[in-house]
Structures are given as C-alpha cells and as structure tokens.
Amino acid sequence: MSKDSYHLSHENLARPVLVKKSPRAKRMTLRVSPTQRDVILTIPVRTGARKVSAFLEQHIEWLNQQLAKLPEPVPFENGRFIPFLGQPHELVFCGPRTKKHVGQGVVTRIMAGDEHTKPDPSANVSLQILGAVDHAPRRLKDWLKKEAKRKLVERVDIHARRLGLDYTRLGVRDQRSRWGSCSSQKSLSFSWRLILAPERVLDYVAAHEVAHLREMNHSERFWALVAKTLPEHNEARQWLRQNGQDLHRYGANE
Numbered sequence: 001m002s003k004d005s006y007h008l009s010h011e012n013l014a015r016p017v018l019v020k021k022s023p024r025a026k027r028m029t030l031r032v033s034p035t036q037r038d039v040i041l042t043i044p045v046r047t048g049a050r051k052v053s054a055f056l057e058q059h060i061e062w063l064n065q066q067l068a069k070l071p072e073p074v075p076f077e078n079g080r081f082i083p084f085l086g087q088p089h090e091l092v093f094c095g096p097r098t099k100k101h102v103g104q105g106v107v108t109r110i111m112a113g114d115e116h117t118k119p120d121p122s123a124n125v126s127l128q129i130l131g132a133v134d135h136a137p138r139r140l141k142d143w144l145k146k147e148a149k150r151k152l153v154e155r156v157d158i159h160a161r162r163l164g165l166d167y168t169r170l171g172v173r174d175q176r177s178r179w180g181s182c183s184s185q186k187s188l189s190f191s192w193r194l195i196l197a198p199e200r201v202l203d204y205v206a207a208h209e210v211a212h213l214r215e216m217n218h219s220e221r222f223w224a225l226v227a228k229t230l231p232e233h234n235e236a237r238q239w240l241r242q243n244g245q246d247l248h249r250y251g252a253n254e
C-alpha cells in the first residue's frame with residue numbers, strides 16, 4: 001500500500017474503506033467496486049482527517065445500501081455450484097488420490113448417471129477435484145484458467161483465420177475491468193472467467209478481440225468485422241452486459 005492510500009473502518013460498515021489521495025480529485029467521491037466488494041473513497045490530496053470522517057459518516061446509509069445490493073460471493077468450496085460454459089456444476093472435493101482415481105486428471109467433469117445410463121443433460125454435472133482438500137480451490141482455479149485458454153485459443157484461431165488476421169500471443173488473466181484486450185503488438189489477453197459464461201459469450205469476446213487486430217476502435221468498420229466472422233453476436237453481447245458482473249462472484253477470494 002502506498003503512502004497515498006490507507007484503510008479506514010467504521011463501526012456501522014461491514015467493509016473497510018480504502019481511502020485514496022488523488023492529485024486529480026477536486027472533491028471527495030465514494031464508490032463500491034462490484035468485483036472486489038471494496039469501498040473506495042477518493043479524496044483531494046490535502047483533505048483533513050475530520051473532513052474525511054464527516055463525509056463518510058454522511059454516506060454510511062447509502063454505502064450499506066450499495067453493499068447490500070451486491071450479489072453474494074460464491075467461494076470455491078465443496079458442495080457449491082459454479083457455472084462452467086454456462087451450465088451449473090457442483091464442486092466435489094474428493095480428497096487425496098486413491099487407486100480408483102488412477103489415470104484421472106486433477107479435475108474431472110462428471111455427467112450425472114453411470115456407464116449404464118445415458119447422461120441426462122438436465123441433471124447435475126459436477127467438477128471433481130482430486131488431491132488435498134486444502135489445495136482444491138487453487139487447483140480448480142488453475143484448471144479453469146487452463147480450460148479458458150484452451151477454448152479461447154480454439155475460437156480465436158477460427159476467427160483469425162476467417163478474417164485473415166494474425167496475433168502474436170494469447171494470455172488468460174484475472175483481469176477485473178475488461179473481458180478481453182488487444183495490444184498494438186497484436187497480443188490478446190482475456191479474463192479466465194469467460195469459461196464460466198455460455199460458450200457463445202466466450203466466442204463473442206474472442207471474435208471481438210480478433211476484430212481489434214485490424215480496427216483498434218469500436219467504429220462501424222470494427223463491428224462489420226465482428227459480424228463477418230460472427231453474425232449472431234448481439235445476444236451474446238447483451239448477455240455479457242446483463243450478467244457479466246455476476247461472473248466475478250465465483251472464487252472471489254481465490
């Protein structure tokens with residue numbers, strides 16, 4: 001933490017307040033970051049402590065309303081449900097590997113039913129995570145990132161080929177503010193959380209970033225490129241606007 005920011009707590013507020021001094025700030029502003037559930041108070045550099053606490057005091061009720069509106073976080077825990085490619089999956093922490101697990105990967109996607117019955121697509125699907133339970137959340141996150149990258153490489157390659165474009169590298173990160181980005185060096189970067197969304201949504205973000213390889217803007221020409229490789233992208237775009245924020249609930253503390 002730099003000397004220009006510090007934490008404050010208030011007895012009527014469940015979360016600490018991160019106070020940030022900003023040379024650009026003309027007045028105090030408060031916001032709640034929906035992805036990190038942080039309360040952030042930006043203040044002009046020379047603001048006295050008394051002014052800060054008075055301002056906070058005035059807005060406690062508003063802040064509590066904002067915090068109450070945030071969706072509940074869903075930690076990676078045994079028995080919880082998380083979406084994977086848009087479909088709910090139950091998390092099953094299996095514990096250390098035994099003979100019966102030989103040959104299985106660390107994380108396995110199991111459809112309901114056994115070998116004698118056909119998988120029922122409407123029934124529960126689970127993600128079984130092998131190994132010490134303490135490490136299961138991290139293993140799950142590593143696996144989700146790997147799956148996200150695999151799927152994104154697959155889709156990006158398809159769109160790049162269709163549009164006759166090249167990229168230099170593709171990375172998957174825990175970026176909070178954007179679903180994807182494309183640098184002037186033609187390097188693409190995506191949020192691993194796209195693997196939680198329905199496949200058509202991941203596909204849309206892949207097509208969107210590929211189109212930025214030619215058009216570094218959101219002009220009509222850019223949208224024409226997206227439509228050329230993915231004509232049916234409006235619904236996915238809308239899904240992301242409406243539900244995207246919700247994807248940040250899962251494994252929020254991992």
Ligand SMILES: [Zn+2]
Binds near residue numbers: 208212217218
């Ligand atoms: Zn864009």
